[in-house]
Amino acid sequence: MADEVFLKLVGIKKSFGGVHALQGVDLEIRKGEIHCLAGENGCGKSTLIKAISGVHIPDEGSIRIDGEEMKNMKPMDAINRGIQVIYQDFAVFPNLTVAENIALNGELKDGVKRVSWRQIHKVAAEAMARVGVKIDPDIRLERLSVANKQLVAICRAIMNDARLLILDEPTTALTAREVESLWDIIRSLKEKGIAIMIVNHKLDEIYQIADRLTILRNGSNISTGAISEYDQERFTKDMTGRDIVQQKYQPAENKEEVLKVENLTRQGSFENVSFTLYKGDVLGITGLLGSGRGEIGEALFGLAPAQSGKIWLNGKEISIQSVSDAIRNEIGYVPEDRLTQGLFMDRSIRDNTIAASIRSYLKRGKLDEREMEEATERWIREIDIKAPSTRPPVRTLSGGNAQKVVIAKWLNTDPKLFILDGPTVGVDIGAKAEIHSILHDLASRGIGIIVISDDLPELVQNCNRILVMKDGRPSGILDNSIDEVSLGKMLIGA
Ligand SMILES: Nc1ncnc2c1ncn2[C@@H]1O[C@H](COP(=O)(O)OP(=O)(O)OP(=O)(O)O)[C@@H](O)[C@H]1O
Numbered sequence: 001m002a003d004e005v006f007l008k009l010v011g012i013k014k015s016f017g018g019v020h021a022l023q024g025v026d027l028e029i030r031k032g033e034i035h036c037l038a039g040e041n042g043c044g045k046s047t048l049i050k051a052i053s054g055v056h057i058p059d060e061g062s063i064r065i066d067g068e069e070m071k072n073m074k075p076m077d078a079i080n081r082g083i084q085v086i087y088q089d090f091a092v093f094p095n096l097t098v099a100e101n102i103a104l105n106g107e108l109k110d111g112v113k114r115v116s117w118r119q120i121h122k123v124a125a126e127a128m129a130r131v132g133v134k135i136d137p138d139i140r141l142e143r144l145s146v147a148n149k150q151l152v153a154i155c156r157a158i159m160n161d162a163r164l165l166i167l168d169e170p171t172t173a174l175t176a177r178e179v180e181s182l183w184d185i186i187r188s189l190k191e192k193g194i195a196i197m198i199v200n201h202k203l204d205e206i207y208q209i210a211d212r213l214t215i216l217r218n219g220s221n222i223s224t225g226a227i228s229e230y231d232q233e234r235f236t237k238d239m240t241g242r243d244i245v246q247q248k249y250q251p252a253e254n255k256e257e258v259l260k261v262e263n264l265t266r267q268g269s270f271e272n273v274s275f276t277l278y279k280g281d282v283l284g285i286t287g288l289l290g291s292g293r294g295e296i297g298e299a300l301f302g303l304a305p306a307q308s309g310k311i312w313l314n315g316k317e318i319s320i321q322s323v324s325d326a327i328r329n330e331i332g333y334v335p336e337d338r339l340t341q342g343l344f345m346d347r348s349i350r351d352n353t354i355a356a357s358i359r360s361y362l363k364r365g366k367l368d369e370r371e372m373e374e375a376t377e378r379w380i381r382e383i384d385i386k387a388p389s390t391r392p393p394v395r396t397l398s399g400g401n402a403q404k405v406v407i408a409k410w411l412n413t414d415p416k417l418f419i420l421d422g423p424t425v426g427v428d429i430g431a432k433a434e435i436h437s438i439l440h441d442l443a444s445r446g447i448g449i450i451v452i453s454d455d456l457p458e459l460v461q462n463c464n465r466i467l468v469m470k471d472g473r474p475s476g477i478l479d480n481s482i483d484e485v486s487l488g489k490m491l492i493g494a
């Protein structure tokens with residue numbers, strides 16, 4: 001049973017206009033296995049998933065489910081054969097309750113005309129019991145954390161007798177502890193014989209969960225094997241086609257102050273935070289969820305201003321009570337939740353890239369088209385945004401490439417202080433290295449860089465100093481001679 005094939009893809013091709021997203025993919029998913037799919041941003045992972053789930057009909061190639069050849073498969077055909085997908089954005093309904101989100105799908109599928117309240121509750125309770133989660137069934141989805149929204153999506157998915165559950169980047173917005181409990185649930189589903197396919201970029205997470213791994217590059221499958229056949233070197237090489245060696249960031253010694261913060265306090269978020277950022281510094285701020293790490297960034301950008309304390313930027317004391325104060329003082333901010341806070345999805349890459357710096361393109365009452373075009377082209381090149389031109393709407397970009405557009409937007413404002421919350425969440429290894437080297441460049445030019453993150457390797461590699469927050473208070477500032485393991489221990493206060 002273990003080696004029986006549930007899904008077999010041969011030579012799958014799919015193009016969008018001139019973009020060849022899939023260029024001939026072969027893949028087998030076995031019954032009851034956990035199969036990870038990895039590859040750089042834009043290599044075709046989400047497109048492949050949409051081909052498997054009937055959202056996109058491939059231009060060429062064959063799909064077999066349980067031995068049956070599927071021709072022109074529609075989403076309903078895939079669902080009826082047990083294929084369920086949880087997309088990058090979960091596609092839950094924020095204004096419906098937990099119970100409604102879980103149960104309504106099934107009701108719609110069965111063509112039920114009148115839905116009974118009791119029935120919805122019963123179905124939802126059963127699904128939650130099967131997955132082993134406990135969430136108040138009457139709470140609206142918009143009030144749940146990301147992790148809980150995802151659990152609701154899983155409950156909904158397995159309700160319809162799933163045989164293959166596909167999760168597109170399920171861990172990007174989760175904390176380490178939430179990832180572990182997600183893995184527990186995934187393992188229990190596997191024990192029930194459900195095959196699982198997970199898109200994931202992080203090898204350490206893949207090790208914890210996967211039986212096998214397939215790597216895509218530029219729309220083709222490069223390799224498939226047991227997880228034990230991969231180490232970091234092969235993983236990186238197969239994904240990017242090159243070796244990426246990163247060294248710890250070490251700026252030249254410098255005592256020129258860029259940012260100084262003294263006793264910054266916001267009740268309920270953080271208290272008495274003081275630090276100095278010198279020219280060349282990339283300062284990391286880390287801590288567990290609820291430690292206040294993200295709130296410091298929000299305060300410095302005026303989203304949730306501090307109530308007391310002082311801030312100096314380049315030697316001048318400034319007051320930040322609102323976002324416009326922050327912008328006037330040339331502070332840039334990349335929010336953690338980029339896809340909802342940072343982008344106009346229906347506008348072009350160019351419109352998004354210049355959105356925060358549009359004034360500087362105004363020449364005698366007219367926007368300078370050529371300059372806007374050139375700036376956008378430059379960022380597409382420099383941070384390797386995968387797109388045919390500056391014109392397509394951001395909606396058509398892959399998830400990771402859309403994130404790069406937000407980063408480009410703020411880089412294009414030429415800020416004096418640049419705060420990034422989770423700058424490389426969901427961004428692949430190659431692009432991560434590029435973004436990091438851009439940050440190092442900016443720092444050496446005297447721009448203050450603050451990276452808020454819980455990605456320990458990222459912090460240790462890229463920040464020369466790291467402020468650790470615990471329960472709203474700074475518990476220490478470290479230099480980057482620390483290793484990931486000790487830093488991890490410090491975070492939990494061990
Ligand atoms: N509907 C669409 N219209 C035009 N181009 C598209 C569409 N969907 C995907 N693409 C393009 O196809 C390529 C593959 O995108 P896809 O979303 O599959 O990447 P991905 O591997 O999931 O990347 P990520 O890790 O960033 O999520 C990209 O170049 C993307 O811009």
Ligand SMILES: [Mg+2]
Pocket residue numbers: 045046047088168398399400
């Ligand atoms: Mg994707």
